[in-house]
Amino acid sequence: MAENTMLGGKVRALRRRESMTQGQLAERLGISPSYLNLIENNRRPLTAPMLIKLAQLFELDLSTFGTGGDASIVSDLREAFGDPLFDNHGVTTGDLKELAASSPVLAKAVLALYRAYRDTRESAETLSERLEGGGGVEATRLPTEEVSDLIQRHMNHFPTLEDAADEVRAGGRLDTDDVYRSLVRYLEKEHGVEVRLLHVADERKAMRRYDREARRLSLSELLPPRSRRFQLAHQIGLLSASDTIDRLLEGESGLSTPESRALARVAMANYFAAALLMPYGPFFEAARAERYDIELLAHRFGTSFEQVCHRLTTLRRPGAEGVPFHFLRIDIAGNISKRFSGSGIRFARFNGACPRWAVHTAFLTPGMIRVQLSRMTDGTRYFCVARTVRNDRGGYHAPHSMLSVSIGCEARFARELVYSDGVDVESNEALVPVGVTCRLCEHHDCEQRVFPPMQHPLRIDENMRGVSFFGPTPKR
Template identity: 40%
Template sequence: MQKTLIGPRLRQLRRDHQQTQAEMAQVLGVSTAYINLLENNRRSLSVKLLMALSDAYGVDWRDLIKDESANLLADLRNALQDPVFAGKAADLQELRGAIDHAPRLVGHFLELYRSHRRALEKMMRLGSEGMPEDLLSSTPETILHDFFRDHANHFDELERAAEKLRAEEPCGIDDVYAVLKARLQRVHGIAVRSAPVEKMDQALRIHDEAAAVVHLSEALDHQNRVFQLAHVVCLVEFPKLLDGLTAGSGIRAESGIARCHVELANYFAAAFLMPYAPFHETAERTHYDVDRLAAAFGVSFEQVCHRLTTLQREGKRGVPFFFLRVDKAGNVTKRFNATTFNLAEYGGACPVWNLHTAFRTPGVIVPQFVELPDGGRFFTISRTTERPVFSRETQDRRLALSLGCELKHASRLAYAAPFNSEDPALFAPIGINCHLCPRQACSQRAHQPLFTDLTLDPKRRGNTRYES
């Protein structure tokens, strides 16, 4: 079993209550030396002491054992790769020491660095249009992404609610739509009707609360109709659960809270259609074959990709994935992350990454091994997906999806089996954003990097006009 080490959190809890180690030891009925060993991660925490801490200090025991060090370490290493931090880099032991002994300081440093990055990215987008007053503020999209990532993209309360509802309404994959439709009518008095595209005003779903009717656009295929009904069921049956989860998101704007409710309801819908235990078992058995999972649970390729990022239940974890969706212009339209991979927020992702070339082969899964500037290695698969077509003018509404994991998990995926991951030539050197990528001699460079001076010699023409 994995040892539960809570040194930094225990130290911070003691300091928050302005106690010495001896005073905390007296409250918990243990020795001062034992508290010292716990704070320095030289002893693991027992269940008995965990419960005593929870009772004595009024804290949720789950908050005490939640390990955020992996994300902190990845974010810290990524930040320190920025050329603005010139000079000798801190080694891994120093970084882990900072996280263990000064986690709040590390958190403040990362927030300061993120503010710096946000300011630069906004300036790049604004150009000469001027600087807004909220230059350093996080966008609701960023706050939402960080909220999901802080939870490892896993919400056990929604999982349990979905499992309970599925137990109340047992059904096969062919009957889910009828069962959800009947439940909305029976329990909530809400009818479900299909509506012509012309009457939907470009919407896919409209819940008319006054008339107690959910209208679904004829543009939706069956898989997405089922998903939309599961989404509505969550909104009407579990509003208090959504409010409770959203309260901890850090989002204050009404529109941002509504967006958070939408994403959490989407999570619930995926959990209802792909119940955790059978979905996890099938994913492991099929080596994460997305098409087979889609067929087994009667859902779409994209819905499976999204669901795979949520398999982080204690004792039954799946491969930790990140998921990214972009349009043909490179704009990021969806992103979820249970890994250390730093996802682009605004698009402009690296053209070396075949997420973008997937548009050339619609519907075909394209695997790729990639390496980031900091040396992190990942395995990704990319494929296109189609959006609902409303008219001749909305044809070819194609998006590209990418699902990826750290290299150490690639052996669990069927898509990686044909490759020799020991071959260094297998890895494509990618970045997250060209403006901020420090790579030199990149044939795909499209912008002068902000912090790196590229050598330019008038007597020599390099791969691009930015570098000789």
């Protein structure tokens, strides 16, 4: 009963979306306008029969009335209201949950407003840096953010691209023992494209360059074999599955700029490439048989550690679903360049991530697998695997950048992963307390805290010091 009484806002939002009055909707539902008014104001429960009527009337899935979307909105609202700007307003998590449940449209508008505020503030800071001679880049709503949201909405699973990759694989009769030559032959036979490998002296900047007029694809010799295969598969995706990608992106209103749409096409072509090199059925069976051993799967399919991690997050086919993973990639400064949550974990959208996550500590042991059993502030346990990956595209004088990637799942799935061998996943002592960001984290005794939590005011006693400057002051 209590759960249903929080659905009034969703009913009101649906009614307004269809430009219906309360009287019109009430008549369709067979109830009085006054009773509908009570439902929309959460003063009467939304019964199961009425839920079914609403779903039929608006041609919706019943999952529309679930709480999954609310949880995501509440998480984003908590992060936004964690800004010190709101410290004196006393906004509670309960207030944010009520807003998300009663008026999700308004909640999204608040997030859009806060995002605009952040962009404006960053623009002002950039302008200040420019006036001081510091240069800078204009702050905008980044295309990377919009594409990340697109992937999250689809839970990183695109069946039409899977089908398109299977068709190419079957029609091209790709030789699993010599994938590179098979892809080269396919491009030449099906698209009349010549593939050339260029020396670094001929092409120092572009790793892949496609000349439409000459029908020529050039790859740099700096690309390792696994990357050459992936770039070939990517180009095949752009040529063979272009219409499929366009149809997929057609109705995506979240892509607000040409740059976002261009980046989304690149992301979809990458998805196609992964599906072509690691076909769903064989890859799914191998992943389960080898207990998600990332390095072993990389060797078997001729791909990289990071590519396998990406592919593991896409295993969402009904009846053949893999472990629901999340994925995160950061640089050594802690900037998040890729993120996806299939496990339910929340990532920071406006702030830095928790430094206790294994994805950060992986930089301490480059090239080595690190595992972590962690607990979020809401009590949810996660099992994560992290490792650094190095960009080895270059010679002796070329700079080598290093990134860290992490893949993880809820701890209840940990035993399905080879990395849990020897780890007591039920142990409380092994748990590392982590949070989304410092402002939202309630682990007060964290020695790595750099901001006070939004739930508790900052109290300073000059005569006392805890494990963290922003932690609670120890009792005398």
